[in-house]
Amino acid sequence: MKESIQKAQILVEAFPYIKQWSGRTVVVKYGGSTRGGVEELKNTLQDIVLMKFVGMRPVVVHGGGKDITRAMEKLGLPSKFVDGLRVTDLPAMKVVEKVLGGKINKQLVALIHQLGGKAVGLSGKDAAMLQASRIKSKSGKDIGFVGKVAKVNTAVLQSMDREKFIPVIAPMGLGKDGHTYNVNADEAAGAIAGALKAEKLVFLTDVPGICRKKDDPKTLLSTIRAREVPKLLKNGVISGGMIPKIEACLHALMSGVHKTHIIDGTLPHALLLEIFTPQGVGTEIVP
Numbered sequence: 594m595k596e597s598i599q600k601a602q603i604l605v606e607a608f609p610y611i612k613q614w615s616g617r618t619v620v621v622k623y624g625g626s627t628r629g630g631v632e633e634l635k636n637t638l639q640d641i642v643l644m645k646f647v648g649m650r651p652v653v654v655h656g657g658g659k660d661i662t663r664a665m666e667k668l669g670l671p672s673k674f675v676d677g678l679r680v681t682d683l684p685a686m687k688v689v690e691k692v693l694g695g696k697i698n699k700q701l702v703a704l705i706h707q708l709g710g711k712a713v714g715l716s717g718k719d720a721a722m723l724q725a726s727r728i729k730s731k732s733g734k735d736i737g738f739v740g741k742v743a744k745v746n747t748a749v750l751q752s753m754d755r756e757k758f759i760p761v762i763a764p765m766g767l768g769k770d771g772h773t774y775n776v777n778a779d780e781a782a783g784a785i786a787g788a789l790k791a792e793k794l795v796f797l798t799d800v801p802g803i804c805r806k807k808d809d810p811k812t813l814l815s816t817i818r819a820r821e822v823p824k825l826l827k828n829g830v831i832s833g834g835m836i837p838k839i840e841a842c843l844h845a846l847m848s849g850v851h852k853t854h855i856i857d858g859t860l861p862h863a864l865l866l867e868i869f870t871p872q873g874v875g876t877e878i879v880p
């Protein structure tokens with residue numbers, strides 16, 4: 594009995610948050626690096642299904658760099674990176690499309706249904722949601738079919754919202770030339786959040802958030818203001834995979850998203866903790 598009363602108490606405590614968040618859009622980028630076992634994945638997706646059922650509008654964007662590298666290895670294709678971007682020639686693009694659009698995307702969709710939710714898997718190519726334009730590396734090198742998001746067409750997301758589907762998006766874009774482009778998942782999430790004027794953009798990754806010392810969770814920065822970011826980039830506190838995340842956060846904030854977060858996706862129910870508790874978790878990046 595005592596346990597049941599405690600459970601009821603938790604529901605009552607969550608109520609103001611549920612009410613506050615009803616109807617709000619939250620874009621969640623699910624990092625490939627957080628892909629542990631299926632149980633861990635289900636844990637995250639369960640939170641997303643619950644968010645949808647209490648009236649929120651979650652939109653999922655996923656990564657998958659590690660799976661792509663593994664799949665390329667199996668085919669004897671080397672993974673080459675220039676300035677942090679994957680060199681994506683035609684054979685590599687085929688693997689990217691298969692792994693992101695085929696394997697990971699459909700696995701997430703299937704699990705959401707298994708957990709009682711409704712999801713539709715899309716790539717940025719569908720309904721020309723993500724229009725991509727070809728980019729070069731920072732040092733000016735040609736890196737193949739790698740694109741930046743030139744435009745987001747949210748029409749398909751709105752139609753899915755009417756039918757209460759959770760959109761699950763693989764980060765690929767359609768070029769004006771008709772080619773498929775590999776788009777950074779963090780950038781895609783930031784662009785989609787901005788275009789939807791989402792309330793929040795949340796990155797689920799494999800570390801507790803942005804730490805002053807990269808490998809020391811005790812140095813976690815719980816709040817970062819947008820104006821502090823250039824210095825953190827310049828002095829190397831933010832490096833590697835964190836760079837596109839923070840850039841996506843800045844883009845989203847400039848486009849009217851209220852708050853952006855980088856949190857530990859390996860922590861059970863990290864998303865619910867972030868949204869339905871006053872403390873929150875990880876790093877928030879605010880205007």
Ligand SMILES: Nc1ncnc2c1ncn2[C@@H]1O[C@H](COP(=O)(O)OP(=O)(O)OP(=O)(O)O)[C@@H](O)[C@H]1O
Binds near residue numbers: 625655797804808
């Ligand atoms: N200041 C920092 N604090 C914490 N982590 C940092 C910092 N700077 C760089 N990192 C690195 O960023 C990584 C997270 O980005 P990464 O691209 O590896 O994962 P992801 O984006 O979640 O997954 P994927 O790219 O597969 O979608 C961390 O594992 C860490 O090594």
Ligand SMILES: [Mg+2]
Binds near residue numbers: 834
């Ligand atoms: Mg990454």
